[in-house]
Amino acid sequence: MRDEFIAAVADMEEEEAIRLVRAMLDAGADPQDILDATKEALLLVGTRYEAKEYFLPELIIAGDLMKEVAALVKPKLVERAAGRATRGKVVIGTVEGDIHDIGKDIVIFMLDVNNFEVIDLGVDVPAAVFVDKVRETQPAVVGLSGFLTLAFDQMRATVDALAAAGLRNSVKIMIGGAIMDQSVADYVGADAYGSDAQAAVRLATGWTA
Amino acid sequence: MTEQTPAEQFEARIKRVQDAIALRVPDRVPVFGPYQKYPYTFAGIDMRTAMNDYAAARAACHAFQDHFQPDLDFGPVLAYPAAAMETLGYRAFRWPGHGLPDDAMYQYVEGEYMKAEEYDDFITDPSDFMLRTWAPRQFAGMDGFGKITPWRRFMWSGWMGLGPFASPEMRRTLELVVKAGEQMDEWFGSLGQYAAETEARGNPIAYAGWDWPPFDILGDTLRGTANILADMRRRPSKLHDALKVATRIFVEYGEGAAGSRLPLVWVWVHKATRDFMSDAQFKEFYWPYFREGLLALVEKGITPVVYWEADFESRLEHIVDVPKGKMIYHLSSTDPEKAYDVLGGTVCLMGNVPNIQLLGGTPDDVRATSKRLIDTLGRNGGYIMDSAFMLDEAKPENLKAMIDFTKEYGVYR
Numbered sequence: 028m029r030d031e032f033i034a035a036v037a038d039m040e041e042e043e044a045i046r047l048v049r050a051m052l053d054a055g056a057d058p059q060d061i062l063d064a065t066k067e068a069l070l071l072v073g074t075r076y077e078a079k080e081y082f083l084p085e086l087i088i089a090g091d092l093m094k095e096v097a098a099l100v101k102p103k104l105v106e107r108a109a110g111r112a113t114r115g116k117v118v119i120g121t122v123e124g125d126i127h128d129i130g131k132d133i134v135i136f137m138l139d140v141n142n143f144e145v146i147d148l149g150v151d152v153p154a155a156v157f158v159d160k161v162r163e164t165q166p167a168v169v170g171l172s173g174f175l176t177l178a179f180d181q182m183r184a185t186v187d188a189l190a191a192a193g194l195r196n197s198v199k200i201m202i203g204g205a206i207m208d209q210s211v212a213d214y215v216g217a218d219a220y221g222s223d224a225q226a227a228v229r230l231a232t233g234w235t236a
Numbered sequence: 237m238t239e240q241t242p243a244e245q246f247e248a249r250i251k252r253v254q255d256a257i258a259l260r261v262p263d264r265v266p267v268f269g270p271y272q273k274y275p276y277t278f279a280g281i282d283m284r285t286a287m288n289d290y291a292a293a294r295a296a297c298h299a300f301q302d303h304f305q306p307d308l309d310f311g312p313v314l315a316y317p318a319a320a321m322e323t324l325g326y327r328a329f330r331w332p333g334h335g336l337p338d339d340a341m342y343q344y345v346e347g348e349y350m351k352a353e354e355y356d357d358f359i360t361d362p363s364d365f366m367l368r369t370w371a372p373r374q375f376a377g378m379d380g381f382g383k384i385t386p387w388r389r390f391m392w393s394g395w396m397g398l399g400p401f402a403s404p405e406m407r408r409t410l411e412l413v414v415k416a417g418e419q420m421d422e423w424f425g426s427l428g429q430y431a432a433e434t435e436a437r438g439n440p441i442a443y444a445g446w447d448w449p450p451f452d453i454l455g456d457t458l459r460g461t462a463n464i465l466a467d468m469r470r471r472p473s474k475l476h477d478a479l480k481v482a483t484r485i486f487v488e489y490g491e492g493a494a495g496s497r498l499p500l501v502w503v504w505v506h507k508a509t510r511d512f513m514s515d516a517q518f519k520e521f522y523w524p525y526f527r528e529g530l531l532a533l534v535e536k537g538i539t540p541v542v543y544w545e546a547d548f549e550s551r552l553e554h555i556v557d558v559p560k561g562k563m564i565y566h567l568s569s570t571d572p573e574k575a576y577d578v579l580g581g582t583v584c585l586m587g588n589v590p591n592i593q594l595l596g597g598t599p600d601d602v603r604a605t606s607k608r609l610i611d612t613l614g615r616n617g618g619y620i621m622d623s624a625f626m627l628d629e630a631k632p633e634n635l636k637a638m639i640d641f642t643k644e645y646g647v648y649r
Binding site for chain 2 (some may be wrong): 039040079080081083084088091096107124125129151172175176179180206210214223228
């Protein structure tokens with residue numbers, strides 16, 4: 028049943044996947060194992076996304092499926108004292124003046140699936156909030172998201188604020204958004220630009236290896 | 237060359253643009269493009285002022301046009317009227333003074349303004365759905381419309397259902413829409429005044445209408461991006477039926493431009509590009525309806541300016557299937573040479589000086605980019621110089637370099 032469930036999630040068969048979760052729970056499966064299986068399936072989705080077999084629609088459906096499975100399984104999950112090991116922390120947000128969140132949320136979803144601990148600051152995030160959160164949580168990576176050209180200067184101001192606070196050298200900074208590219212990363216003083224969610228995972232993985 | 241009169245300049249500019257669209261070689265490469273916030277920044281006023289003080293917005297756009305002298309003029313049309321938005325309690329936007337700083341560009345707030353189970357309501361009676369369900373969700377001030385009887389039942393005894401018009405909610409809604417109507421008249425009056433003023437100075441207005449592809453009509457304003465993308469897998473047949481309705485709306489939106497002196501309808505393309513969907517999904521859900529609508533507009537003598545808002549390299553082989561010399565494709569960040577290889581000789585191309593270069597580069601950088609674009613895309617006509625994305629931020633000297641260089645180097649001899 029576990030393999031069928033993984034295949035159903037990876038093949039976007041939502042109803043079948045949920046039916047199998049219920050069946051596994053009824054049969055007394057370990058809830059933690061169901062979550063682990065979900066993660067395996069989502070990694071498969073990520074691989075297909077990277078292979079350009081899947082696109083945003085499939086990532087969105089996978090994200091919805093993950094939430095549905097979690098809602099079914101979590102009540103039965105015995106709290107475990109030890110937190111799971113993560114690859115590292117990522118502080119992420121859409122910069123001040125910009126309220127776009129779809130791209131950012133997909134990046135968060137993929138980072139989460141790949142075992143990063145993500146601290147989501149939301150949208151329209153002032154530079155000072157990035158500084159405070161970086162100081163407080165000491166992440167390895169900061170992700171700046173922006174969809175509008177106003178984000179060029181605001182990202183730069185955010186990077187400058189991290190530098191002024193003496194935090195620039197303790198983090199790697201990646202930027203993303205439809206209109207971003209490497210020349211924008213250079214302009215704002217970021218370490219890298221990622222063209223999609225999988226690129227963000229690759230960058231963060233490279234920096235935390 | 238002797239100085240042109242404003243009337244001569246007006247005609248010369250229209251001909252230049254029409255030649256480029258028709259893939260003829262014009263006297264030189266035309267240069268113009270849409271802006272949002274830029275002229276206000278240039279003139280020293282913030283976006284909040286531009287959206288509230290129409291005279292200030294007009295003065296700023298005139299100052300922009302006088303200084304930079306692009307071939308066509310947009311005017312203050314994208315400085316939306318804050319007054320009417322406030323009156324109606326527009327929930328789907330944030331703007332300066334309403335959730336955004338004074339100098340931010342207004343932004344759209346996505347939502348599921350049509351729920352999945354409401355597809356049939358939209359498909360069978362779109363006007364009723366928009367009036368009674370959608371409008372109250374978008375505008376706090378339109379609550380009252382949710383109370384009234386559907387108009388499709390108005391024959392025979394339907395009129396007897398007028399009672400809800402007397403409800404407190406509907407009275408308030410009617411007062412607010414009348415007030416907003418007056419405010420919209422004032423705003424359109426300002427746009428009309430601007431157009432007359434700038435045309436008298438020899439600057440043709442760059443737009444005769446606005447439009448959105450059928451998929452984006454549904455995705456932007458009804459279902460929301462995430463929902464419509466998932467709908468391609470979850471409810472494909474409902475989506476197809478709704479896209480047929482949206483195609484009709486697309487044509488209605490654009491066809492008002494027919495008969496204009498320069499019938500350019502700007503079509504803002506949002507979810508067609510890059511990763512939004514697979515090629516198979518684009519071919520099934522996006523392009524056929526969009527193409528049908530574009531061809532219907534072309535049939536009416538209208539020139540669609542398709543403003544692809546991101547990289548569309550992956551779609552080139554599909555979107556080349558349109559009539560020759562009838563449209564403009566704006567490039568955004570698409571690789572110009574790859575675009576030209578496929579689309580050159582079919583549609584007029586426009587763009588794509590990077591906005592980051594206009595902001596962070598030097599005039600020499602901008603001239604080098606402009607030269608490369610003219611050499612590549614403009615070598616046989618059929619090209620218009622513009623920035624990659626709508627202008628919000630740029631150094632004035634960089635923008636001036638793009639325009640002046642095009643006027644010198646872009647002359648066809």
